[in-house]
Amino acid sequence: MERGKARAMLRDEQRKERRQRILDVAEALVRETNGTSFTMVQLAKRARMSAPTPYNLFGSKGAILYSLLNRAMDDLLSSGAQLEGKAPAALGPVLAMENAANYFIGDPELFRPLYKYQLGEYAKEQRPAYMTRALDYWRHSLSGLIDAGYFSEGCRLPAEDIAVALLSHSIGLLDLWVQHEFTDREFRARMMQGGACIVYPAATSEARQQLDDVLERLRRDIEPGFSFAAQPLHHSR
Structure with missing residues (x-):
């Protein structure tokens, strides 16, 4: 035996x-x-x-590609967990956006092709579980706000809805970056800007001041206006 x-x-x-x-x-x-x-x-x-x-x-080949995506998600979830407690609660989603952007920017030769596949191909057996894990990353980014009581019972902006908004925002910007319509610098800045804007309505007056400071700092990295002309292929970090 x-x-x-x-x-x-x-x-x-x-x-x-x-x-x-x-x-x-x-x-x-x-x-x-x-x-x-x-x-x-x-x-x-x-x-x-x-x-x-x-x-x-x-x-299937799709299962292999999603296994690569899940391997990357393992790393992203691990790095996201390490952000906890490193900044005021209201900045949790902003730091999570910065962390995710830096992760993708750090390896464009892998992530641009992989996410071009993921964004353009619906794999009914693999995608739901992967997207649930991606949502978990954004749920975790709100843990400091939840612990601080920002999302009390009956809140008009439940934490789950905020997490879905963060996920949706990140997916949209990731698509623009994958297609070279954002430089690395603007991709990172707009990820952080969106995170600040999404969480802003749920923040206290003091926290909003912190978010205002972040938004002001990000302005220099965001081009005024936007068009869908392809950006140069170099990486400005």
């Missing part, structure tokens, strides 16, 4: 190792091709596996 358990554990470890290798190769292909159009045959060959193996372990 013990020998059977040992064999089962070994099989699990081998399965995990193969899954990890497939994800690492998929990430490398995204970077090299600046896209997600590589084939599963190419992926299997590069990973030195039989052609059916990626299908057997993941089920």
Whole structure:
């Protein structure tokens, strides 16, 4: 019986190792091709596996790409949790916006192709769980405000609605950044600006002053007016 358990554990470890290798190769292909159009045959060959193996372990190419997105979300959720207590409660969503923007800006060769896929392709089996995790990031950004009693029972702006607004705002700006319609600097500034504006109605007078100060500082990084002309491909950080 013990020998059977040992064999089962070994099989699990081998399965995990193969899954990890497939994800690492998929990430490398995204970077090299600046896209997600590589084939599963190419992926299997590069990973030195039989052609059916990626299908057997993941089920589809979409599942592999969403696994990469979830791997990134793991990092983003972890970094978001580390922000807690580092600033006044009202600035939690603003810092979370800055953190998310910096994370994406830090690796455009991976995130632009991945999110171009995610924003343009509805994967009914993978997307709901991923989006729920993304919403959790914004829920967590409100934890300081919740603890401070900003969202008392009967509040006209429930915390959940604020979290959904933060998620929606970030997705819209991410799409503009992915399509090179925002420079890195303006993407970060507009993420933070939107976070401040969304939470502003729920803030106290004192907290609004803090948000006003943030909004004033952000003005220098936001271009007056906006058009949908493609931005230069260089990254201004």
